[in-house]
Amino acid sequence: MSDSLRIGLAGLGVVGGGVLKLLAQQRPLLQSRSGCRLEVVAVSARERGRDRAADISSLKWYDNALDLAGDGDIDVVCELIGGADGVALELSQAALGNGKHLVTANKALLAHHGNSLARLAEDGALNLGYEAAVAGGIPIIKGLREGLAANSFSGVYGILNGTCNYILTEMRDGVRAGSPRDFDTVLKEAQELGYAEADPSTDVDGVDAAHKLALLTSLVFGCPVDFAAVRIEGIRHINPLDIRFAEELGYRVKLLGVSRASAAGIEQSVHPCMVPERAAIAHVDGVLNAVVTEGDFVGTTTFEGPGAGAGPTASAVISDLVDIARGLVLPTFGVAVSELVARPSAPPGSHVGSYYIRLMVVDRPGVIADIAACLRDQEVSVESMLQHGRRPDEAVPVVLTTHVAEEEALARALGAMGELNTVLETPRMIRIVNL
Amino acid sequence: MSDSLRIGLAGLGVVGGGVLKLLAQQRPLLQSRSGCRLEVVAVSARERGRDRAADISSLKWYDNALDLAGDGDIDVVCELIGGADGVALELSQAALGNGKHLVTANKALLAHHGNSLARLAEDGALNLGYEAAVAGGIPIIKGLREGLAANSFSGVYGILNGTCNYILTEMRDGVRAGSPRDFDTVLKEAQELGYAEADPSTDVDGVDAAHKLALLTSLVFGCPVDFAAVRIEGIRHINPLDIRFAEELGYRVKLLGVSRASAAGIEQSVHPCMVPERAAIAHVDGVLNAVVTEGDFVGTTTFEGPGAGAGPTASAVISDLVDIARGLVLPTFGVAVSELVARPSAPPGSHVGSYYIRLMVVDRPGVIADIAACLRDQEVSVESMLQHGRRPDEAVPVVLTTHVAEEEALARALGAMGELNTVLETPRMIRIVNL
Numbered sequence: 001m002s003d004s005l006r007i008g009l010a011g012l013g014v015v016g017g018g019v020l021k022l023l024a025q026q027r028p029l030l031q032s033r034s035g036c037r038l039e040v041v042a043v044s045a046r047e048r049g050r051d052r053a054a055d056i057s058s059l060k061w062y063d064n065a066l067d068l069a070g071d072g073d074i075d076v077v078c079e080l081i082g083g084a085d086g087v088a089l090e091l092s093q094a095a096l097g098n099g100k101h102l103v104t105a106n107k108a109l110l111a112h113h114g115n116s117l118a119r120l121a122e123d124g125a126l127n128l129g130y131e132a133a134v135a136g137g138i139p140i141i142k143g144l145r146e147g148l149a150a151n152s153f154s155g156v157y158g159i160l161n162g163t164c165n166y167i168l169t170e171m172r173d174g175v176r177a178g179s180p181r182d183f184d185t186v187l188k189e190a191q192e193l194g195y196a197e198a199d200p201s202t203d204v205d206g207v208d209a210a211h212k213l214a215l216l217t218s219l220v221f222g223c224p225v226d227f228a229a230v231r232i233e234g235i236r237h238i239n240p241l242d243i244r245f246a247e248e249l250g251y252r253v254k255l256l257g258v259s260r261a262s263a264a265g266i267e268q269s270v271h272p273c274m275v276p277e278r279a280a281i282a283h284v285d286g287v288l289n290a291v292v293t294e295g296d297f298v299g300t301t302t303f304e305g306p307g308a309g310a311g312p313t314a315s316a317v318i319s320d321l322v323d324i325a326r327g328l329v330l331p332t333f334g335v336a337v338s339e340l341v342a343r344p345s346a347p348p349g350s351h352v353g354s355y356y357i358r359l360m361v362v363d364r365p366g367v368i369a370d371i372a373a374c375l376r377d378q379e380v381s382v383e384s385m386l387q388h389g390r391r392p393d394e395a396v397p398v399v400l401t402t403h404v405a406e407e408e409a410l411a412r413a414l415g416a417m418g419e420l421n422t423v424l425e426t427p428r429m430i431r432i433v434n435l
Numbered sequence: 436m437s438d439s440l441r442i443g444l445a446g447l448g449v450v451g452g453g454v455l456k457l458l459a460q461q462r463p464l465l466q467s468r469s470g471c472r473l474e475v476v477a478v479s480a481r482e483r484g485r486d487r488a489a490d491i492s493s494l495k496w497y498d499n500a501l502d503l504a505g506d507g508d509i510d511v512v513c514e515l516i517g518g519a520d521g522v523a524l525e526l527s528q529a530a531l532g533n534g535k536h537l538v539t540a541n542k543a544l545l546a547h548h549g550n551s552l553a554r555l556a557e558d559g560a561l562n563l564g565y566e567a568a569v570a571g572g573i574p575i576i577k578g579l580r581e582g583l584a585a586n587s588f589s590g591v592y593g594i595l596n597g598t599c600n601y602i603l604t605e606m607r608d609g610v611r612a613g614s615p616r617d618f619d620t621v622l623k624e625a626q627e628l629g630y631a632e633a634d635p636s637t638d639v640d641g642v643d644a645a646h647k648l649a650l651l652t653s654l655v656f657g658c659p660v661d662f663a664a665v666r667i668e669g670i671r672h673i674n675p676l677d678i679r680f681a682e683e684l685g686y687r688v689k690l691l692g693v694s695r696a697s698a699a700g701i702e703q704s705v706h707p708c709m710v711p712e713r714a715a716i717a718h719v720d721g722v723l724n725a726v727v728t729e730g731d732f733v734g735t736t737t738f739e740g741p742g743a744g745a746g747p748t749a750s751a752v753i754s755d756l757v758d759i760a761r762g763l764v765l766p767t768f769g770v771a772v773s774e775l776v777a778r779p780s781a782p783p784g785s786h787v788g789s790y791y792i793r794l795m796v797v798d799r800p801g802v803i804a805d806i807a808a809c810l811r812d813q814e815v816s817v818e819s820m821l822q823h824g825r826r827p828d829e830a831v832p833v834v835l836t837t838h839v840a841e842e843e844a845l846a847r848a849l850g851a852m853g854e855l856n857t858v859l860e861t862p863r864m865i866r867i868v869n870l
Contacts, residue, residue, distance in 0.1 A: 022585055022732050032657070032770045033584050131582070137733035139582025146581075147566070147574025149468050150457055150753035222467070280739060283718055297457050298572035298750035301740030304715055305733065315733035318585035328763060335467045 008068035011080030012045035018310030020054035034325035069094030076101040084108035096120035105132035111211035114225040118332035129320025137312025151295030162287035163203035180240035205234035213257035265344035349408030443503035446515030447480035453745030455489035469760035504529030511536035519543035531555035540567035546646035549660040553767035564755025572747025586730030597722035598638035615675035640669035648692035700779035784843030
């Protein structure tokens with residue numbers, strides 16, 4: 001590596017602006033740590049004339065981001081455009097194809113095209129840095145790919161979406177304060193505060209968390225990225241009632257990405273989960289993210305920190321640049337592409353765990369017996385049952401938790417319950433994750 | 436780097452045994468991740484004939500560990516002997532002096548000789564890996580030196596000693612269960628369980644945590660290691676009463692290593708602290724460790740995991756070996772030795788924070804007024820006061836918490852309180868750390 005690392009920056013939104021600001025503010029520090037100057041030499045963004053926090057007048061400007069990939073003065077392209085396809089993909093391919101390192105914050109891109117981009121990087125002996133793509137400022141990619149490299153992992157799970165965690169935290173605060181608010185109300189507030197997008201679906205439907213989980217899975221299990229295998233459920237259906245019952249049972253409701261290896265294969269899922277109050281991850285609130293891994297030698301480790309925002313994301317992007325400046329070139333997913341081993345995906349329903357079930361029933365003798373029979377018929381055993389108050393012949397919520405069972409059996413039991421005359425709404429199920 | 440990394444292992448105790456076991460068990464995985472074979476070619480330990488978990492009969496044996504440094508077949512020496520001086524120091528110097536990388540789990544060695552060893556490593560363009568020296572299996576050295584390298588830090592703090600954290604957790608459990616146990620009782624149990632050494636002083640007096648803190652300070656602030664500047668207080672004087680009051684006030688008592696930069700200089704201290712229940716670190720219990728850092732761009736990040744034991748420590752040692760196998764050579768403390776800048780140490784008493792004070796007083800009108808006057812005279816303002824029950828003219832504990840004040844002023848106030856006739860024991864103070 002020469003005495004300067006020449007960066008081409010594509011995208012000058014919140015993150016791109018943060019990167020410019022960080023580079024300007026920490027110039028001597030970064031030079032001292034990386035042993036070379038990190039210099040942005042060219043930029044590309046949608047509107048050149050727009051007012052920006054950083055002065056870009058001295059930098060080479062490209063209207064077309066793809067031109068960065070062809071600029072011989074650039075060592076590394078920093079892709080901060082976003083989107084799974086289109087310019088982001090073309091630029092990434094062209095940059096690696098032209099012998100430039102790539103740093104990206106784009107989880108959608110890597111979830112869909114990570115395997116082919118990793119191969120391009122490897123063919124050119126280039127580094128593909130994506131620390132900013134997962135869990136924002138938390139250095140979890142480095143933690144897994146290098147820090148815990150001596151371990152074989154049985155699982156990884158995490159709170160990977162700050163928007164969902166913020167909404168669930170607010171809903172819980174409402175319940176605790178005695179003024180429960182439903183999902184839509186809290187979502188609207190989150191949008192007003194800038195914690196949720198105008199179109200929140202990528203976040204609240206779990207897709208963003210699933211993108212990140214697919215990358216973690218690949219790193220942890222040494223398999224190609226398989227985003228299509230992630231089973232995804234968002235948080236729109238979470239009701240303040242569930243949160244109140246969770247409190248009472250000693251749990252917190254969190255949207256978790258979970259990836260586990262079992263005899264049935266690899267299970268990747270993003271689901272709302274009940275986690276025990278005593279678990280570290282239960283206390284990760286608001287827009288924070290956390291990732292927990294289980295390694296055979298190290299045991300359980302937890303990394304927690306800000307999952308989004310200009311500062312944390314810029315911190316992650318620039319850590320990748322510092323790595324490149326220091327000469328580090330690592331296999332994208334921890335091992336050479338040719339050594340990634342595809343593993344079967346665990347069939348739906350093969351998940352084994354315990355469950356929380358909420359039913360709206362008619363308060364009438366025999367109802368609980370009928371429900372219990374549905375579970376017994378599938379050999380699912382009940383751990384606890386809660387019904388508050390008595391309102392004969394009216395609708396009341398009933399909550400059950402089960403012992404460990406196959407999700408398939410549970411689904412059949414829920415189906416049978418749904419058929420009962422005394423069960424008024426589709427039964428709700430939330431997985432219990434006993435960390 | 437060739438296709439194998441040849442390791443000379445000094446010390447075959449718990450950690451050395453763990454390293455051999457891990458290398459044997461994860462052979463294909465490590466080769467796949469590091470791109471080369473990690474091979475122990477020679478060992479040295481106290482007794483050759485001793486029964487060991489791992490078979491060492493095929494390995495070259497040296498009675499004198501120093502001979503590892505002279506063996507031309509060795510690329511990296513793994514120092515797992517321990518001790519701040521003696522063989523560990525001589526071996527480390529000789530290994531680096533002879534062009535071999537060094538990996539060590541030895542915090543005492545680095546706390547005392549880290550600066551000169553870092554220079555030796557740098558002179559030889561060698562890597563000095565010490566992930567296992569701080570917080571066991573948690574990859575915190577990598578996290579700070581690489582993952583968060585884009586940040587300027589205002590502070591780092593952590594639970595750095597599992598023995599102390601175990602004892603404090605047990606004492607709290609006792610208080611909560613209504614059967615408080617004092618320090619000595621819990622220490623004895625910890626010794627029986629193998630969580631504390633026969634001579635526990637290095638742990639319970641805070642020295643081990645201070646060794647680790649001195650290394651974190653250097654990494655975070657880019658200054659030479661200055662172990663002598665760490666102010667150290669252990670946990671022997673922590674009383675179940677303090678733990679009960681902490682619960683009541685919404686705090687947990689933890690032994691924290693804290694390093695902060697202020698106008699007065701760098702403050703390094705290991706102290707029992709009260710941390711708010713809502714802080715992530717408050718829930719790090721038992722033998723776990725955790726490290727929290729505050730970076731200007733990333734914000735607050737927390738790394739948590741097992742702080743000791745054969746498996747976690749071996750995981751850390753071998754992550755350093757994988758780094759070396761991958762060709763990584765980094766400045767030991769994040770920047771070149773010549774760029775480490777010594778910074779003044781904050782004078783004792785310059786700490787600014789809030790405090791918990793426990794007094795044993797005679798229950799008599801006017802006592803609280805006298806105590807309050809001592810604080811007022813030093814311009815320390817009281818935040819809360821607790822006295823349970825009334826026992827006229829008998830001894831009762833009284834607890835106060837203060838608003839933010841200089842420790843020097845507080846010490847003067849405590850001195851004045853100690854002079855009061857109605858105050859029966861030396862007043863006890865615990866810092867409140869508002870994370």
